[in-house]
Amino acid sequence: MTDAPSRRLLPCAAVLAACAAVAAASASAAEPIRIGVIAEAASVAGASIPNAAQLAADEINAAGGVDGHPIEIVAYDNKSSAADSVRAFQRAVQQDHVAAVIASYISEVVLALEPWAGRLKTPLITPGAASDLITHRVHDDYDHLKYVFHGYLASTQIADAVCDAARDLLVGPLKMTTAVVLSEDAAWTIPLDAEYLNCLPKIGLKVLDHIRLAPDTADFTPVYNKIEDEKPDVIITGISHVGVQPTVQWAEQHVPIPMFGVASQATTSTFWKDTNGAANGVAFNMFSAADVAVTAKTIPFAAAFQKKYGVTPSYAGYTAYDEVYILADAFKRAGGTDADKVVTALEATDYVGTIGHIQYLGTDSPFTHGMRIGAGYISGLLVQWQDGKQVTVWPKDVAVGALSFPAFIKLPQ
Amino acid sequence: MLALQILITGFAISALYGRGAVGFTLIFGVSGVLNLSHGAIMVVAAVAAWASASFLGFGRYGGAAAGVLAGFLLSYATYFLVVRPIQNSRAIPRDEKEIFVLTGTLLWGIMIQEAVSYLFSNTPKTVLPLLPGVVGIFGVRTPANEIVTFAISWLVIGLLWLLVNRTRRGKTLIAAAMNPRGLTLLGFEMANIHRTVWAIYGVLAGIAGVLLGAFLGVSSDNVGTLTASAFSIVVLGGLGSVSGSLIAAYVVGYLETVTAYLVAPSVRSVPVLLLLVLVVYLRPQGLLGRR
Numbered sequence: 001m002t003d004a005p006s007r008r009l010l011p012c013a014a015v016l017a018a019c020a021a022v023a024a025a026s027a028s029a030a031e032p033i034r035i036g037v038i039a040e041a042a043s044v045a046g047a048s049i050p051n052a053a054q055l056a057a058d059e060i061n062a063a064g065g066v067d068g069h070p071i072e073i074v075a076y077d078n079k080s081s082a083a084d085s086v087r088a089f090q091r092a093v094q095q096d097h098v099a100a101v102i103a104s105y106i107s108e109v110v111l112a113l114e115p116w117a118g119r120l121k122t123p124l125i126t127p128g129a130a131s132d133l134i135t136h137r138v139h140d141d142y143d144h145l146k147y148v149f150h151g152y153l154a155s156t157q158i159a160d161a162v163c164d165a166a167r168d169l170l171v172g173p174l175k176m177t178t179a180v181v182l183s184e185d186a187a188w189t190i191p192l193d194a195e196y197l198n199c200l201p202k203i204g205l206k207v208l209d210h211i212r213l214a215p216d217t218a219d220f221t222p223v224y225n226k227i228e229d230e231k232p233d234v235i236i237t238g239i240s241h242v243g244v245q246p247t248v249q250w251a252e253q254h255v256p257i258p259m260f261g262v263a264s265q266a267t268t269s270t271f272w273k274d275t276n277g278a279a280n281g282v283a284f285n286m287f288s289a290a291d292v293a294v295t296a297k298t299i300p301f302a303a304a305f306q307k308k309y310g311v312t313p314s315y316a317g318y319t320a321y322d323e324v325y326i327l328a329d330a331f332k333r334a335g336g337t338d339a340d341k342v343v344t345a346l347e348a349t350d351y352v353g354t355i356g357h358i359q360y361l362g363t364d365s366p367f368t369h370g371m372r373i374g375a376g377y378i379s380g381l382l383v384q385w386q387d388g389k390q391v392t393v394w395p396k397d398v399a400v401g402a403l404s405f406p407a408f409i410k411l412p413q
Numbered sequence: 414m415l416a417l418q419i420l421i422t423g424f425a426i427s428a429l430y431g432r433g434a435v436g437f438t439l440i441f442g443v444s445g446v447l448n449l450s451h452g453a454i455m456v457v458a459a460v461a462a463w464a465s466a467s468f469l470g471f472g473r474y475g476g477a478a479a480g481v482l483a484g485f486l487l488s489y490a491t492y493f494l495v496v497r498p499i500q501n502s503r504a505i506p507r508d509e510k511e512i513f514v515l516t517g518t519l520l521w522g523i524m525i526q527e528a529v530s531y532l533f534s535n536t537p538k539t540v541l542p543l544l545p546g547v548v549g550i551f552g553v554r555t556p557a558n559e560i561v562t563f564a565i566s567w568l569v570i571g572l573l574w575l576l577v578n579r580t581r582r583g584k585t586l587i588a589a590a591m592n593p594r595g596l597t598l599l600g601f602e603m604a605n606i607h608r609t610v611w612a613i614y615g616v617l618a619g620i621a622g623v624l625l626g627a628f629l630g631v632s633s634d635n636v637g638t639l640t641a642s643a644f645s646i647v648v649l650g651g652l653g654s655v656s657g658s659l660i661a662a663y664v665v666g667y668l669e670t671v672t673a674y675l676v677a678p679s680v681r682s683v684p685v686l687l688l689l690v691l692v693v694y695l696r697p698q699g700l701l702g703r704r
Contacts, residue, residue: 042534042633043534185679213678214679216638219426219673219681221422222422222670222678223678225418243537244539245630249630252542252545252547252556252558253547254547273467274537275539276463276539
């Protein structure tokens, strides 16, 4: 009995090449398909990305994987650095042989990875970066950069979603007429601010000032003082790298003007505790929320995520989860992991995920490989922190509560 | 109105900077150690105050006390686990010990920073204000906590002054800063004095961390900046000089606030760095430095 293996090995030694071929073939039957996940593990928004991807992979594997191949997630922490991300991307492709990469919520990081996706011919999807440049580059240099897909909305589209919500919630019922745009200085807010300045006047909010913050700002007192002097009805935000500090100082200093817009840190469920409840009244844009059935998959995913990790997913968690399914589907339709075939399969994506009905735009759109938006595809939500809970207040058909502000806020009479 | 606003905000920020830097300079003056884990200790104090208030239900005062205690314990840990072993080591040549302590505390600070970001993420945390609400000072809406920050800062510095100038134990600290060899000859145990100064430092850094957490909020990413800001204040004021550090803290605090209000918040630290370059160039010993 004990010499059985050696007896089997003996002929192997004689016909080594043949045996190796057999071994390789038998291994590939169950060989996993690897997806690299490069994300900001230390930040709340980024930590959701590998966790959500893992959750999706577990579900896909439990259901039999991709034609028998399990999906394996290989996670890399990029420490919020573009240089670390590029190294991680090279390692993922060259050493770990991943078939595709899901990466980052920071536009600067994704813009740095974009040429590498082209050079190393590896599909790349970002679950959370927003700069318009990501898709514009694909449009302008399709042959090289066709491997890049935008799994989150472009800043311009996000600004439009905020304007739509502001028109229905602030201009209509609250009779607001003026706003100050407050954004952090980053790649993703350049197109965001441009669109804010374009769409806010159209819905009837005159923009009194446009302030861009250094992302390392710690004391917001001078900023709020300046804004207060200008007496706007609302502060329209574009913040992601900052969030806790401006929120806490806004509440602590009783700045009497509501904050409304994009605030990525506010999308996570830990935001309430991080701010000691100062988040009360902060209103922010999301494309999916734990309490709203955007699609039939949204609430079950958020619940499963919370059960496994103890917190609700950040906005980039929803998209990362969808993207693993989208990639798995593309591998299946492409009949393998050949990069060019996978790109062709991804372009034909027609998938209902947690954030809506996902299709990628073609080269005829300047947002090439960005997601199709609008009714029936992806449309925005407006969520507000109310007494420790994220309550969806817009659009009307899915709202579970009404907009309300803390006592120190003075609304226009 | 703007001038008054600058006056009030600058006051609170300077008081905060002052207390952070006093501990830093005290350690250097008395034991010759440049503690580059200073920022990490402040961050841990703030995060401990936040965590014990929001997860363990300690409340705002209990949380603040837990934060100060954490700063104190971590300061002792820094001394016994990092500084003391290097100072006592026979393997390290005597004249290289300072550089080893410098590197050791720097690495220790990075380890603490990574631990905090691993356990609590690098999202900023804010400590519950000791006194909630706002008060109007000549029409400037000021958070009550800013006044508390200011009062506590000066109370602590006053107590420190009393301790150093009016008690026997405190006087030995000054003596140790002036002439450690002479003090040893008189039969004082230097290790004992070092323990005292690290204990005082821990409490100061703990309070500074907690108040900073309540005033602006801190994240593990701030570790380097906090150390650097204490370091530049101390260099500006003169290494080892407590009153020099206090004056420098007000110079830095007001320079930053004026820049933030009158120029732009994004360039608030630029004039301070220019001033630092100028001081190092023209008066390398700092404002009140002795050497």
